[in-house]
Amino acid sequence: MKILIVVPAHNEEESLPKFLGELRSLHHDIVVINDASSDGTEAVAKAAGVSVLSLPANLGIGGAVQTGFKFAVRGNYDVVVQMDGDGQHDPAWLNIVLAPILTGQADCVIGSRYVKKNFDSDYKTSFPRRMGMYFSSGILFLATGLRVADTTSGFRALNREAFTYFAKAYPVDHPEAEALLMLHRRGFRICEVAIKMRGRVAGESLFTFAKAALYPLRVVIGFLGIILKKDAAK
Amino acid sequence: MSEFLHLRTLTVVLIFLVFLYTLHLVRVNKLSAHLVMSWVVTEIIFFILSISDWLLTYIRSLLGVESSILAPSLFGLMWLAFLTLDSLTRISLMSTKLKDVNQELALVKNQVESMQQKSGRPVS
Numbered sequence: 001m002k003i004l005i006v007v008p009a010h011n012e013e014e015s016l017p018k019f020l021g022e023l024r025s026l027h028h029d030i031v032v033i034n035d036a037s038s039d040g041t042e043a044v045a046k047a048a049g050v051s052v053l054s055l056p057a058n059l060g061i062g063g064a065v066q067t068g069f070k071f072a073v074r075g076n077y078d079v080v081v082q083m084d085g086d087g088q089h090d091p092a093w094l095n096i097v098l099a100p101i102l103t104g105q106a107d108c109v110i111g112s113r114y115v116k117k118n119f120d121s122d123y124k125t126s127f128p129r130r131m132g133m134y135f136s137s138g139i140l141f142l143a144t145g146l147r148v149a150d151t152t153s154g155f156r157a158l159n160r161e162a163f164t165y166f167a168k169a170y171p172v173d174h175p176e177a178e179a180l181l182m183l184h185r186r187g188f189r190i191c192e193v194a195i196k197m198r199g200r201v202a203g204e205s206l207f208t209f210a211k212a213a214l215y216p217l218r219v220v221i222g223f224l225g226i227i228l229k230k231d232a233a234k
Numbered sequence: 235m236s237e238f239l240h241l242r243t244l245t246v247v248l249i250f251l252v253f254l255y256t257l258h259l260v261r262v263n264k265l266s267a268h269l270v271m272s273w274v275v276t277e278i279i280f281f282i283l284s285i286s287d288w289l290l291t292y293i294r295s296l297l298g299v300e301s302s303i304l305a306p307s308l309f310g311l312m313w314l315a316f317l318t319l320d321s322l323t324r325i326s327l328m329s330t331k332l333k334d335v336n337q338e339l340a341l342v343k344n345q346v347e348s349m350q351q352k353s354g355r356p357v358s
Contacts, residue, residue, distance in 0.1 A: 033340075051348075053340040059333055067337045074341070172333070 001102070003028040004077040005094075006068030008061055008154075009085030010035040013044050019087040020048035026091055028081075031071050033064040041085075061154070062175035069158075069167040080163040082156045089155040093195040097157045100191050107162045107188040108180075110148065111155030111195040132215040136177035139219055143227070144184045148192060151177040155195060162188050171222060174215060178222040185226070245284045253277045269324065272317055280310065 005028050009016060016032070023030050032045040036058035045052045053067050065082055072080045079101055083089040093111055100106040114133075129152065136151040154176060158166070165186060171178035183190055256273060259265040283289055294300045297309075 051344060053344050055336050055340045057332070057336050059336055063333050063337065067340055070337060071341060071344075 001079065002075070002077045003079045003081065003098070004068075004072045004075065005030045005081045005083060006033065006065060006072070007031070007050075007083055007085045008033045008035060008064035008068065009037065009041050009045070010058070010064070011037045011039045011041060012085040012087075013037070013040040015087040016041060016044045016085055017048060019085065019091075020045065020050055022091045023083075024048065024050070026094060028094075029075070029077070031068055032085065033067050035059060035061075035064040060172055062170055062172035065154075065175070066166060066170040069163045069170065072163050073167045077163075078160050080158050082154060082158070084154045088197045090196065090198050093155070096193050096195060097155060100193065101157045101159050105189070106191040107159050108183050108190045109157040110150060110153050110180075110190065110192045111157075111197075112148075112150035112153055112192040113195065113197055114149035115192050115194040116149070128213070128215075132219075135216045136219045139223055140177055140180060143181055143223055146180065146184055146190065148180060148190070150192065151180060155197070171226070173222075174218060177219055178226055181223055181226050242284060246281065249277055249281045249284060253281070269321075272320070276313065276317065283310075 005023055005026075007016075007020075007023070007030065009032055020030065020032070030050040032041075032050055032052050034042045034045060034052055034054040036055050042052055042054050051071075053071060055064065055067065059067075068082070069080060079098065081094060081097065083091070083094075089111065097109050097111045100109045133150065133152045137148055140146055140148055140151055152174070162183060165183075165188075166179065169182070171182070180190060253274070256265065256270060256277065260267050260270055283293075291300075
């Protein structure tokens with residue numbers, strides 16, 4: 001089974017070398033999506049010996065991740081695992097996240113910090129992010145009846161059907177919650193597995209206070225957009 | 235009456251300035267001549283309406299609102315809202331195309347580099 005690890009990265013030259021070193025020890029294919037970084041992200045990723053897709057203009061996390069899905073479709077991969085380039089996603093949890101996909105129990109698996117039975121109390125989530133997450137979880141539940149505790153987690157595994165769908169249509173700008181709505185509407189099975197995340201090694205989170213303040217509005221507009229529009233991937 | 239004349243002069247001058255600015259944006263390549271046609275036509279119509287009493291009166295009678303001075307302005311605003319929506323539609327389409335081209339460029343560049351590495355040629 002061909003597994004591809006997609007690592008979106010924007011100005012992550014400090015975090016990437018160690019993280020990619022850990023990932024390489026798992027012996028899966030890796031592609032780093034360099035989202036128009038202004039630092040040496042592309043150089044350190046190439047030096048680590050992994051495939052690098054360098055976007056000439058910054059597309060944000062959604063556009064970057066979708067580039068990875070397109071790469072996976074062309075490379076005829078069976079499974080894609082999405083992990084952030086800031087090193088917060090510990091590769092030690094990869095097999096846990098992959099398991100429901102490999103056994104055919106789910107089409108999309110979310111590595112979650114907040115699953116009740118194994119809550120990651122060590123991980124410190126900023127207040128704005130936590131509020132944004134509660135909000136998007138609530139909206140997602142209202143829209144679909146789906147209970148997802150960690151809607152903003154970027155540690156996800158997708159089977160071929162799911163990432164092929166996302167290669168054709170994927171939301172931009174904080175796409176995680178919207179992506180779950182899209183999957184649910186197409187009948188894909190989503191599940192969460194408990195994982196623990198590490199603190200950020202270097203760099204700054206893109207989820208600033210200003211973005212957090214607008215996040216609820218963005219989620220509502222994004223959800224309305226998905227519900228209203230004809231399915232672009234059909 | 236002089237107040238009305240003053241307002242009309244101001245309107246004509248403003249429309250003319252907006253028209254000149256539109257032409258300037260086309261000249262410096264910040265606006266596409268094709269995309270700006272609807273705006274230029276709108277500005278010309280507004281200009282004609284602001285200098286022609288007869289035309290304004292005719293439009294009011296056509297709409298059956300002779301007594302309302304604001305009626306033509308309301309239609310003008312609605313038309314501008316439509317033009318704005320049209321512009322947003324074009325921007326959305328362009329954004330999607332730009333994203334696709336951006337992604338395709340990254341994928342093709344990666345493919346070329348892989349082929350160069352396999353053939354032993356230096357990667358530029």
